[in-house]
Amino acid sequence: DQQVKQNSPSLSVQEGRISILNCDYTNSMFDYFLWYKKYPAEGPTFLISISSIKDKNEDGRFTVFLNKSAKHLSLHIVPSQPGDSAVYFCAARPYGGATNKLIFGTGTLLAVQP
């Protein structure tokens, strides 16, 4: 049973436009949500996170929005750049338990067209 879901396997946007990546989760027992980016043949790298007590966190071109009532998380990239082309994973940390034990979604492949 997938607790963290990314329903769009891929997304294509034009350079300079906004990229919106979406993520849904199925229970409320998460205290942190994160986005990781992965290039081919490399390990995932941390991008941005948000606490469950907040609804927005911004870092440069990247903004994460959290809608707890809808159990929905989104990542906005503005403006999108060709170097942003990668697989994006959302992840959630369960309350309690191991400190950095993360549950990952299935990933969305973002392609930014020049």
Place this chain on the structure above:
Amino acid sequence: NAGVTQTPKFQVLKTGQSMTLQCAQDMNHEYMSWYRQDPGMGLRLIHYSVGAGITDQGEVPNGYNVSRSTTEDFPLRLLSAAPSQTSVYFCASSYSVASGEEMGELFFGEGSRLTVL
């Protein structure tokens, strides 16, 4: 900066063979973990450790063993490989924080691609 180092990067096994995927980190991180990445399944947690001598199971632990004798190393053992274990394996580490505290960044290795025939 070495960070998280995984070896080997590629490995082909026959069904029933055993092998160990090595993971070492030089950041003095307490927390280490193993994930596998499969198409359409994302990253799934196999085993994790919150410190030397302490390990626990993740979402998909069957067929894998781990141990943590030192802070730096967290090997993943396949005792009898099966084709279903064909995957890309990632080791990750981070500092530990208390429950509820802000997440520490999880640092990943470059991955080990395993094929079981």
